[in-house]
Amino acid sequence: MLINVAETVVADALRGMAAAHPELTVDVENRVIVRRDAPVADKVALVSGGGSGHEPLHGGFVGPGMLSAACPGEVFTSPVPDQMVRAAAAVDSGRGVLFVVKNYTGDVLNFDMAAELAEDEGIQVAKVLVNDDVAVTDSLYTAGRRGTGATLFVEKLAGAAADEGMPLERVEAVARRVNDRARSFGVALSACSTPAKGGPTFDLPDGELELGVGIHGEPGRERRAMMTSREIADFAVDAVLDDLQPRNPVLLLVNGMGATPLLELYGFHAEVQRVLAERDVAVARVLVGNYVTSLDMAGASVTLCEADEELLRLWDAPVRTPALRWGV
Amino acid sequence: MLDAGFFRRWLTAAAAAVDREAERLTELDSPIGDADHGSNLQRGFAAVVTTLDQEAPATPGAVLVLAGRQLISTVGGASGPLYGTLLRRTGKALGEAAEVSEQDFADALKESVEAVGRLGGAAVGDKTMLDALVPAVDALAESFTAAAAAAEKGAESTVPLQARKGRASYLGERSIGHQDPGATSSALIVTALAEAAGGSASGGDHE
Numbered sequence: 001m002l003i004n005v006a007e008t009v010v011a012d013a014l015r016g017m018a019a020a021h022p023e024l025t026v027d028v029e030n031r032v033i034v035r036r037d038a039p040v041a042d043k044v045a046l047v048s049g050g051g052s053g054h055e056p057l058h059g060g061f062v063g064p065g066m067l068s069a070a071c072p073g074e075v076f077t078s079p080v081p082d083q084m085v086r087a088a089a090a091v092d093s094g095r096g097v098l099f100v101v102k103n104y105t106g107d108v109l110n111f112d113m114a115a116e117l118a119e120d121e122g123i124q125v126a127k128v129l130v131n132d133d134v135a136v137t138d139s140l141y142t143a144g145r146r147g148t149g150a151t152l153f154v155e156k157l158a159g160a161a162a163d164e165g166m167p168l169e170r171v172e173a174v175a176r177r178v179n180d181r182a183r184s185f186g187v188a189l190s191a192c193s194t195p196a197k198g199g200p201t202f203d204l205p206d207g208e209l210e211l212g213v214g215i216h217g218e219p220g221r222e223r224r225a226m227m228t229s230r231e232i233a234d235f236a237v238d239a240v241l242d243d244l245q246p247r248n249p250v251l252l253l254v255n256g257m258g259a260t261p262l263l264e265l266y267g268f269h270a271e272v273q274r275v276l277a278e279r280d281v282a283v284a285r286v287l288v289g290n291y292v293t294s295l296d297m298a299g300a301s302v303t304l305c306e307a308d309e310e311l312l313r314l315w316d317a318p319v320r321t322p323a324l325r326w327g328v
Numbered sequence: 329m330l331d332a333g334f335f336r337r338w339l340t341a342a343a344a345a346v347d348r349e350a351e352r353l354t355e356l357d358s359p360i361g362d363a364d365h366g367s368n369l370q371r372g373f374a375a376v377v378t379t380l381d382q383e384a385p386a387t388p389g390a391v392l393v394l395a396g397r398q399l400i401s402t403v404g405g406a407s408g409p410l411y412g413t414l415l416r417r418t419g420k421a422l423g424e425a426a427e428v429s430e431q432d433f434a435d436a437l438k439e440s441v442e443a444v445g446r447l448g449g450a451a452v453g454d455k456t457m458l459d460a461l462v463p464a465v466d467a468l469a470e471s472f473t474a475a476a477a478a479a480e481k482g483a484e485s486t487v488p489l490q491a492r493k494g495r496a497s498y499l500g501e502r503s504i505g506h507q508d509p510g511a512t513s514s515a516l517i518v519t520a521l522a523e524a525a526g527g528s529a530s531g532g533d534h535e
Contacts (some may be wrong), residue, residue, distance in 0.1 A: 051405075077405040106495050107447065109409035113400065136498060143497050196354070197363035216362050218498040226358040 010052045010072060017059060019190065021127035021322050024062055025090075031083050032191035033059040034069040038091040044162040044171045045069070045091035047084060048100035048155060050107055051076040053194070053295045054215055059152060060323030062194030066159035067100075067321070075194050075295075076104030076216045096124035096168035098175060100154055102147025103131035126168050128175040130154050132184045133304065134243040135212025135220040146214050149253050149292050149303030150182035156324065160314035174314065176304060181246075185239040186220070186301035187232050188213035192294045194270060215257075215294045221294050231266070233271035236302045242277055249284035251315060252276070252305040258293035260300055265289070268300055285315055291323065329427040334524055335391040336380055341520035343373035349516055355476040360496040365407065365509040372403035372411070388428050392419025405508060406494060410448055410457065411517075414440050434468040438525040441465050448493060455491040455503065457510035459483065463520045472522040479518035 003009050011028055018026035025034045039045065048058040050072030058070035061126050069087035073079035088097045097118065101111045106130065115125045118214070132150035158175040166174070188210040191200035201217045204210055209227060212220020254269040256262070269288045276283055292301070307315070318327030346353070350366035357365035376395045385391045396416025400408055414437075421436035422428050428436075441461045450456045452463075464479035486508035490499045496508070 073404045074364065074368065077364060077368060078408075080401050080404045104406075105404035106408070109406055109447065111403065113409055143493055143495070146498070155464065194364065196367055197358060198515060201358065201362050214498060216495065218495060219497075219500075219502060308523055314389050 001193070001195060001198070003195055006198070008072060009195045009273060011327035013052070013055075014072070017322075023320075024322075027086075029085055031072055031079065032069060032087045032090065033062050033072070034090045035063050035067075037064075039093040040067050040068070041093055042095060042175055043093055043128050044095045044168050045093065045097045046100060046155065046159050046162055046171075047071070047087045047091060047097055048151070049073065049079045049084060049087070049111075050102050051078055051216075052106070053192075054306060056290075057292045058155070058322030060175060061152070061155050061321050063319070063321035063325075064328070065163050065260040065317060065319035065321070066155050066324065068097075075196060078104065078110045081110050081117055083123070084111060086119045088114070088118045088125065089121065092123045096126065098158060098162070098168065098171050099125060099127040100151065100158070100175065101127055101129050102151055103129050104146065105143050107147075126167060126172040126186070128154065128158070128172060128179060130179050132179065132182045133214065134183050134185055134239055135214070146218070148186060148215050149184040149255050149301050150179055150305060152255075152287075152291050152324075153182055153251060153303065153305045154178045156319060157311055157314045159319070163317060164314075174310075178311065181244070182303060182305035183240045183244040184238045184301050185305040186213045186215070186257065186299060187211055187236060188217065188294075188297055188299040190224075190259065190298040192217045192258070192297035194295065209299070213297075213299060214238070215292060217294060217297060229268045230271050230274075232296035232300075233268060233275050233302075236300075237272055237275040237279070240302060240304050241281070244304060244306065246281055246304065248306050248308055249282040250276075251305040251307050251311070252283050252286045253301075254286070254288045254289065255292050255301045255303065256290035257297040257299040257301065258290060259296045263290070265300060272302055284312060329429055330388060331427045332385060332387055332391050335388045338521055338524035339373070339376055339380060339391070339395050341523040342517045343377045345516040345520050345523075346370055346373045346513065349513075353509050355514055356507055356512055360491065360499055360506045361509060362385055362495070364405075365513065368403050368405055368407060369411075369513055370409060372399045375399075375402040378485075387422075387424055387426055388433075388498050389419045389422035389424055390424065392416065395419075406448065407457075407513070410444050413447055414444050414461075416468040417443050431469070434465065437468065438465040450493040453489060454493045455486045455489040455496065455508045455511070456493050457508070457514040459486045459489070459508065460511040460514035460518065464514070472525045476515075476522045479515040483507060483515040486511045
């Protein structure tokens, strides 16, 4: 690993991020990344956060047209409420703050506590839970479906809604609609290694793959002998379409988990497009790249979000962040 | 009767136990989690000891509320809010009394364990910290030593269980055969009560 010691991995990355992005205010000690021009007068603000190790999510999505602030936790560990309260206070213009929370027990608990504390300070807070991963059955016997690739769609589209000047209830409604219409499925070809452990967090032998893997390397539906890109695309897209039958053109994210080369990812994207065409699903917009990663895991995920006119307008709206920028 | 000094000794002993057992907690968290339970709790309890030294709260309630807030502010993940809430609620229930009876403490802790269960949406048998905490608070009326034994036994009882809450739940049947790290750290914290009372272990080197 290209690190000094495990204990300073997050702080080291934040110092590097601060030096690379003068348009952001990076508070290394308190672990909050804020767009430098915050609070933006008369606009709703968006705050997200989660464990580190998924970069560019969330810090790389801070900037005009997307997040107002992000709170990175330790690697794969939810941030603490103090971070979210500090972020909310820094970005609130008086029109309220939307918390974008991925559905993991730790994130949910810490953001809930933060929302209460922020409201005590007079900040109006709304929350949206992202739970798009179809690999996990949403039942009483699990912690529910996980939040993965759809987080990017929620942050981009709700961020654009806030940028248009929509009030908090409408920005929240956009975020919910996006989550309701988005589904993901991920595949791991190798395990990821956390700095704390210094080795793989799970055992995935060479020549096998994990279908339905989570973004912390959590197991999914089944383990199989290695498959071709074509076979993986068939499996992943069908898993998503089992749960979402889009009647309108979709937004498509073909996301790399961190260690899969873009060469392979583009080839996989071609296969995903082929399956979607075979299933009569029209694709309105595409994003291919490493956006919601899992440290050094090899693999990919597919996220579809059924779009409509408003969501397409919000998708095309200008965005200017370290990891996503167009129209400016 | 238990005074602020007792609760400071408890949390100091808990911090020492977490520190001593951090590697074991991380190892347990490896097959069914992401191998950081030990380091996250180490960071949190070290901060608790520091803040108790600096602020020297004078009542049992104040000690526990301060410690709980500190855990919430430093640990993160699910264990930060859950352990933080456990201590903070217990502290609030004890109010401003300079000393509390063992029974008052047992009652307050029992209610807080129930609150933690509601917060995490978990029950006994889900392979979580509750599997150690619930039997421990039931045995607390008897003695701290009995509570420690019940917590240990509860933690061991998680081995054959399938996880139904938290990140380990995604493993389904693959979570069977591993002791739950949260139940294990809960047992350490309960055992520290007996140490603070000068009971069984004195911070020694039991394996």
